[in-house]
Amino acid sequence: MSCILALDQGTTSSRAIVFSEQGAPIASAQREFHQYFPQPGWVEHDAMEIWHSQRDVAREAVEKAGIEPTELRGIGIANQRETTLIWDRQTGEPLYNAIVWQDRRTAGQCTELRSAGVETIIREKTGLVIDPYFSATKIGWLLDHLPNARARAERGELAFGTIDTWLVWQMSQSRTHVTDPSNASRTMLFNIHTGDWDDELLRILRVPRPILPDVYPSAHVFGMAAPEFLGEAIPISGIAGDQQAALFGQGCHRAGMAKNTYGTGCFMLMHTGQRAVISANGLVCTAAAQIGRARDARDTEKEYALEGSVFAAGSVVQWLRNELHFFRTAADIEALAASVPDNGGVYFVPGFTGLGAPHWDPFARGLLIGLTRGSTRAHIARAALESIAFQSADVLQAMQLDSGEKLSELRVDGGAAANDLLMQFQADILGVPVLRPRVVETTALGAAALAGLGTGLWSSRDVLASNWEVERRFLPQMNAQAVTDLMARWREAVRRSLRFAELM
Numbered sequence: 001m002s003c004i005l006a007l008d009q010g011t012t013s014s015r016a017i018v019f020s021e022q023g024a025p026i027a028s029a030q031r032e033f034h035q036y037f038p039q040p041g042w043v044e045h046d047a048m049e050i051w052h053s054q055r056d057v058a059r060e061a062v063e064k065a066g067i068e069p070t071e072l073r074g075i076g077i078a079n080q081r082e083t084t085l086i087w088d089r090q091t092g093e094p095l096y097n098a099i100v101w102q103d104r105r106t107a108g109q110c111t112e113l114r115s116a117g118v119e120t121i122i123r124e125k126t127g128l129v130i131d132p133y134f135s136a137t138k139i140g141w142l143l144d145h146l147p148n149a150r151a152r153a154e155r156g157e158l159a160f161g162t163i164d165t166w167l168v169w170q171m172s173q174s175r176t177h178v179t180d181p182s183n184a185s186r187t188m189l190f191n192i193h194t195g196d197w198d199d200e201l202l203r204i205l206r207v208p209r210p211i212l213p214d215v216y217p218s219a220h221v222f223g224m225a226a227p228e229f230l231g232e233a234i235p236i237s238g239i240a241g242d243q244q245a246a247l248f249g250q251g252c253h254r255a256g257m258a259k260n261t262y263g264t265g266c267f268m269l270m271h272t273g274q275r276a277v278i279s280a281n282g283l284v285c286t287a288a289a290q291i292g293r294a295r296d297a298r299d300t301e302k303e304y305a306l307e308g309s310v311f312a313a314g315s316v317v318q319w320l321r322n323e324l325h326f327f328r329t330a331a332d333i334e335a336l337a338a339s340v341p342d343n344g345g346v347y348f349v350p351g352f353t354g355l356g357a358p359h360w361d362p363f364a365r366g367l368l369i370g371l372t373r374g375s376t377r378a379h380i381a382r383a384a385l386e387s388i389a390f391q392s393a394d395v396l397q398a399m400q401l402d403s404g405e406k407l408s409e410l411r412v413d414g415g416a417a418a419n420d421l422l423m424q425f426q427a428d429i430l431g432v433p434v435l436r437p438r439v440v441e442t443t444a445l446g447a448a449a450l451a452g453l454g455t456g457l458w459s460s461r462d463v464l465a466s467n468w469e470v471e472r473r474f475l476p477q478m479n480a481q482a483v484t485d486l487m488a489r490w491r492e493a494v495r496r497s498l499r500f501a502e503l504m
């Protein structure tokens with residue numbers, strides 16, 4: 001048998017899934033890891049814990065699949081993006097915890113960059129808006145706050161990586177320091193048009209080139225996982241950031257096709273073909289997974305996507321569960337929310353870590369508004385679920401304006417896409433059919449697909465796209481006036497949450 005191992009290293013858990021040669025999942029394993037919140041607005045992960053959890057679930061999945069390591073033709077990685085780590089090349093020791101994408105500690109540096117007038121140049125070269133979300137200012141923070149780090153970085157003693165890079169470094173036993181364009185394009189240091197790190201950006205953001213990994217196309221043999229990992233040397237042949245991996249796994253390969261992932265955050269991506277659409281409406285332009293057979297990322301055929309990143313989605317459900325003890329499991333929110341016919345006028349803006357697309361306000365904070373003496377836990381739960389759909393609707397509107405494409409359907413995945421009430425409400429608010437596929441592990445599937453292409457197990461992505469099947473189709477049912485009224489009140493609630501933390 002020939003199989004592919006997909007590693008899906010997410011924000012809250014590490015997963016591994018073994019896929020058959022036909023692209024079907026055979027066995028999987030998953031483990032959660034710790035989230036550290038050392039100060040308000042700061043979010044960190046222990047890089048070693050990430051590696052160990054990923055290694056252990058990979059071994060467990062291969063064992064459950066009942067296959068020999070020799071049957072593994074390749075390893076694909078999909079990872080939480082932007083999360084930033086610096087380690088010592090000699091010892092392999094991380095200098096500090098990984099600073100997670102949600103972390104807001106560099107909001108001040110971002111304000112300074114904006115006042116320095118570099119917003120346009122950054123947007124044009126990287127496709128991004130200036131926000132603490134992206135890696136560059138996190139790298140800057142590490143180099144400025146850790147003893148000797150900047151000098152050591154310049155001497156080439158340190159390595160920077162997003163989580164894909166870190167996992168490859170570990171699997172290859174420190175031999176391979178690489179990434180792919182979909183991850184590189186989230187650092188704010190990568191020129192998405194040339195496919196290379198950009199010297200001018202490195203200067204503006206004060207990042208020394210010697211710490212950066214080499215960039216290769218997403219489907220490519222990046223290096224070998226050492227036999228110590230799974231018992232045999234196995235090619236690491238696919239890498240993409242989790243959202244671009246999901247776009248790939250959803251079979252969205254043509255301009256105008258879009259998917260939305262409902263995980264910790266919500267990430268809507270629309271493929272724009274070979275056209276880099278620089279957003280005028282608060283979205284970002286990002287490199288999609290690139291599968292050209294080129295030697296490195298500069299020569300490969302470029303593909304792009306427009307993206308709207310919403311920071312808090314499934315995390316509002318986690319918050320109601322863990323902090324307010326509203327229910328026992330995330331899935332319980334559906335019954336609670338369904339116990340009332342509507343939100344009762346309650347709106348919940350989950351600005352826990354500021355607001356992402358299309359507002360980009362790191363100083364926004366969470367807001368619960370419209371409460372009356374008759375408001376219940378059920379209304380709040382419903383408002384929380386609806387906030388996920390409202391935020392996605394704001395993003396979609398911007399996406400249609402930027403791309404000039406009218407969405408005909410939305411493909412969905414991620415943990416919270418299992419929620420039927422949410423999916424129906426999403427279809428209602430967007431006014432387009434929402435399609436949930438049979439294989440909802442699209443992130444892992446995308447990573448597996450890239451790895452299978454990279455190692456030559458599969459010859460073209462069309463083979464895989466034809467495997468995509470709908471499990472359930474949610475059709476819009478709500479009348480237009482009701483949608484308009486809901487959206488108007490939602491937008492007013494958002495307006496009131498903006499810039500709140502600036503007052504502190």
Ligand code: ADP
Pocket residue numbers: 010011012013262263264265313314315316317318330331332333334414415416417418419
């Ligand atoms: P990530 O990859 O970001 O870690 P997942 O795709 O695993 O996230 O999704 C987990 C998120 O989805 C959690 O934030 C959880 O609260 C939320 N979630 C899981 N099941 C449901 C559900 N049935 N309804 C609403 N939210 C859910």
